[in-house]
Amino acid sequence: MKAETTTYSDAQTTIAVVRERLARFNAERDWEQFHGAKDLAMCLAAEAGELLEPFLWNRDEDALDRAAISQELADVLICAVNLAAKLDIDLMQAVDAKIDMNAQRYPVSKARGRATKHDAL
Amino acid sequence: MKAETTTYSDAQTTIAVVRERLARFNAERDWEQFHGAKDLAMCLAAEAGELLEPFLWNRDEDALDRAAISQELADVLICAVNLAAKLDIDLMQAVDAKIDMNAQRYPVSKARGRATKHDAL
Amino acid sequence: MKAETTTYSDAQTTIAVVRERLARFNAERDWEQFHGAKDLAMCLAAEAGELLEPFLWNRDEDALDRAAISQELADVLICAVNLAAKLDIDLMQAVDAKIDMNAQRYPVSKARGRATKHDAL
Amino acid sequence: MKAETTTYSDAQTTIAVVRERLARFNAERDWEQFHGAKDLAMCLAAEAGELLEPFLWNRDEDALDRAAISQELADVLICAVNLAAKLDIDLMQAVDAKIDMNAQRYPVSKARGRATKHDAL
Numbered sequence: 001m002k003a004e005t006t007t008y009s010d011a012q013t014t015i016a017v018v019r020e021r022l023a024r025f026n027a028e029r030d031w032e033q034f035h036g037a038k039d040l041a042m043c044l045a046a047e048a049g050e051l052l053e054p055f056l057w058n059r060d061e062d063a064l065d066r067a068a069i070s071q072e073l074a075d076v077l078i079c080a081v082n083l084a085a086k087l088d089i090d091l092m093q094a095v096d097a098k099i100d101m102n103a104q105r106y107p108v109s110k111a112r113g114r115a116t117k118h119d120a121l
Numbered sequence: 122m123k124a125e126t127t128t129y130s131d132a133q134t135t136i137a138v139v140r141e142r143l144a145r146f147n148a149e150r151d152w153e154q155f156h157g158a159k160d161l162a163m164c165l166a167a168e169a170g171e172l173l174e175p176f177l178w179n180r181d182e183d184a185l186d187r188a189a190i191s192q193e194l195a196d197v198l199i200c201a202v203n204l205a206a207k208l209d210i211d212l213m214q215a216v217d218a219k220i221d222m223n224a225q226r227y228p229v230s231k232a233r234g235r236a237t238k239h240d241a242l
Numbered sequence: 243m244k245a246e247t248t249t250y251s252d253a254q255t256t257i258a259v260v261r262e263r264l265a266r267f268n269a270e271r272d273w274e275q276f277h278g279a280k281d282l283a284m285c286l287a288a289e290a291g292e293l294l295e296p297f298l299w300n301r302d303e304d305a306l307d308r309a310a311i312s313q314e315l316a317d318v319l320i321c322a323v324n325l326a327a328k329l330d331i332d333l334m335q336a337v338d339a340k341i342d343m344n345a346q347r348y349p350v351s352k353a354r355g356r357a358t359k360h361d362a363l
Numbered sequence: 364m365k366a367e368t369t370t371y372s373d374a375q376t377t378i379a380v381v382r383e384r385l386a387r388f389n390a391e392r393d394w395e396q397f398h399g400a401k402d403l404a405m406c407l408a409a410e411a412g413e414l415l416e417p418f419l420w421n422r423d424e425d426a427l428d429r430a431a432i433s434q435e436l437a438d439v440l441i442c443a444v445n446l447a448a449k450l451d452i453d454l455m456q457a458v459d460a461k462i463d464m465n466a467q468r469y470p471v472s473k474a475r476g477r478a479t480k481h482d483a484l
Binding site: 249250251252253254255256257258260261263264267270271272273275276278279280283284286287289290291293294297300303306308311312313315316317318319320322325326329331332333334335336337338339340341343344345348350353354355357 | 370371372373374375376377378379381382384385388391392393394396397399400401404405407408410411412414415418421424427429432433434436437438439440441443446447450452453454455456457458459460461462464465466469471474475476478
């Protein structure tokens, strides 16, 4: 599956590597038949719901269960990569475009120190 | 913000690059004060909800609005990177560990061709 | 649609009344064709995501936008009633059974003053 | 808690009855201290995510796990009632107003047979 001596890291691993590994993972299990785009989007939303659980009723960030949160974040990312692969979307290109758009929507001069949504700025 | 001649791509851009860019983006706007971990998790879940919208009532994958989906996926990723940064979680390391766990939970011999959840396999 | 002189209230209106009104609403628009159970569940999750928005970055409950929250809660309920109607589920019966189950899972003696999930109690 | 001879039903039980029962349920467990409005909204979104799970990968509505779906719908409603109680929102009044608004946004003449969002109609 992956070379046993490697480990992923934000500093070195690209989405393309994850995407290829997941493609193999799914192909080995013959799971492509289940992976309609709609189901993959639902999967992501279900995982995003699970991500909320470790934060429920929490009042002290230092007491958060970081291991649980890491796992749920990983699930969200796995769904995102599977969905992007299915629809042939380049995630990092999409992120790039969206940050550019956010920079337009939230110019520093207007948005500084304010948590107001762009259409109300 | 970013060098104008570069563009992100899944093949080349790492999460670390996005994370640094978002850190600058947030710092310039003095937004760290709003970014409690709980709020960032809620933000991700809200964006995951928005991601569902382009799929609602759809019956034909070819008719999906890929531009809208790209944008919502980007929003999900941006929230994920912000949350991971806040809690000092390495996303790719988390993904690596989770795919390993999934490989254990869904061995090819049992999971092949079946969409059954691991605890029912 | 509804008699103009009536208004709904939690004290007087039953889910059955809402369910009948929505059935007429959907029939008049010939929307049953779109209302697959999966889509109605996605619709509910999308509305739950929208419900999070008025809470984002909020630190003062008195400053919450109650009108926006009311509207999003209504959307969630409308989806819930449509989904329950589609699958012939009695919502109040389901709520009754779930509160009974919660009373078993969270006996006062163990759960009092604790926000711990039942499987960790 | 509830009279043992009664059972809830959509035809007879009002939200007010559920709201009072949940108020007692929470008071007995001294849970009001955890029930910030933001947490209750997150709780609802987390339950909406769980509601998606029984629909994942499903292609045959007759094969859906109605018992699981009933339970998740009940959880969503319980969160909705708790949140509405916290913010003193009348859910049925909100539903009434929202269906009226939807009737304006989706006039039969324009919306009939079309799954288009109101702002694109």
